[in-house]
Amino acid sequence: MKTFDESLSPIGSTVKKITTNVLQQMKQQGEPISMLTAYDFSLGRLVDLSGIDVILVGDSASNVMAGHETTLPITLDQMIYHAASVIRATERSLVVVDLPFGSYQGNSKEALTSSIRIMKEAGAHAVKLEGGREVKESIDRILTAGIPVMGHLGLTPQSIYKFGTYAVRAKEAEERKRLLEDAKILEETGVFAIVLEKIPAELAGEVARSVSIPVIGIGAGNQVDGQVLVLHDMLGINKEFSPRFLRRYADLHTTITDAISGYIEDVKRRDFPNEQEQY
Numbered sequence: 001m002k003t004f005d006e007s008l009s010p011i012g013s014t015v016k017k018i019t020t021n022v023l024q025q026m027k028q029q030g031e032p033i034s035m036l037t038a039y040d041f042s043l044g045r046l047v048d049l050s051g052i053d054v055i056l057v058g059d060s061a062s063n064v065m066a067g068h069e070t071t072l073p074i075t076l077d078q079m080i081y082h083a084a085s086v087i088r089a090t091e092r093s094l095v096v097v098d099l100p101f102g103s104y105q106g107n108s109k110e111a112l113t114s115s116i117r118i119m120k121e122a123g124a125h126a127v128k129l130e131g132g133r134e135v136k137e138s139i140d141r142i143l144t145a146g147i148p149v150m151g152h153l154g155l156t157p158q159s160i161y162k163f164g165t166y167a168v169r170a171k172e173a174e175e176r177k178r179l180l181e182d183a184k185i186l187e188e189t190g191v192f193a194i195v196l197e198k199i200p201a202e203l204a205g206e207v208a209r210s211v212s213i214p215v216i217g218i219g220a221g222n223q224v225d226g227q228v229l230v231l232h233d234m235l236g237i238n239k240e241f242s243p244r245f246l247r248r249y250a251d252l253h254t255t256i257t258d259a260i261s262g263y264i265e266d267v268k269r270r271d272f273p274n275e276q277e278q279y
């Protein structure tokens with residue numbers, strides 16, 4: 001098994017478990033934070049074993065696991081199912097779970113109840129929710145219960161029908177100003193980190209420099225404190241999704257379809273199973 005060069009992780013490689021405090025130290029000492037999504041036991045285990053710092057059980061499960069066009073349909077019960085599977089696979093990574101659409105926007109009590117379910121039923125380490133000032137009260141209430149919260153600004157896919165497009169956000173002065181203010185509000189409210197999705201790299205860098213908590217980007221350039229990608233995209237399972245920010249580290253689409261074609265041929269030729277593969 002190929003393992004990454006641990007000298008690149010002076011802080012992460014010395015700890016048995018990643019906590020929010022470890023992420024804070026990484027920010028302070030300039031060690032970039034690695035984060036990937038996972039939704040099931042088998043891949044969750046490989047991601048954890050490979051040494052990733054943070055696993056996000058993202059509501060992108062709605063797209064990559066369930067085949068929906070948006071993240072909106074996934075339910076709290078389904079998120080808890082995915083999260084519990086990942087938690088069973090994880091020894092070292094910090095596991096953050098998305099609060100799905102409709103599980104927190106109603107009011108802060110609903111947000112707290114949903115977060116408690118995720119922590120209790122899945123065994124998650126933290127929750128993530130989308131938005132700035134409009135979710136401040138909910139974040140306050142979740143934090144009061146001792147649940148760590150990660151924020152998410154920029155392109156927030158649960159609001160896709162409001163935006164009307166997956167284009168880059170915060171290019172204009174007004175939205176840019178609002179995003180900088182929201183990042184400050186999230187920091188002051190007490191989130192332990194913020195995800196910035198699909199915004200100009202230089203704005204993301206400005207946010208990262210203006211707050212003391214880690215800022216993790218996806219499509220937000222390299223001036224931030226860490227990076228996150230959707231696992232299935234970076235493994236090349238899905239060939240249709242090719243945004244500019246995505247780097248593919250494997251071509252599992254080809255590897256898997258080649259393997260399955262080989263199996264079909266062996267079955268059709270009566271070549272599988274052979275003498276050694278039967279009783």
Ligand code: KIV
Nearest residue numbers: 037058059060195228
């Ligand atoms: O659900 C998800 O995968 C996410 C990432 C894109 C950050 O929120």
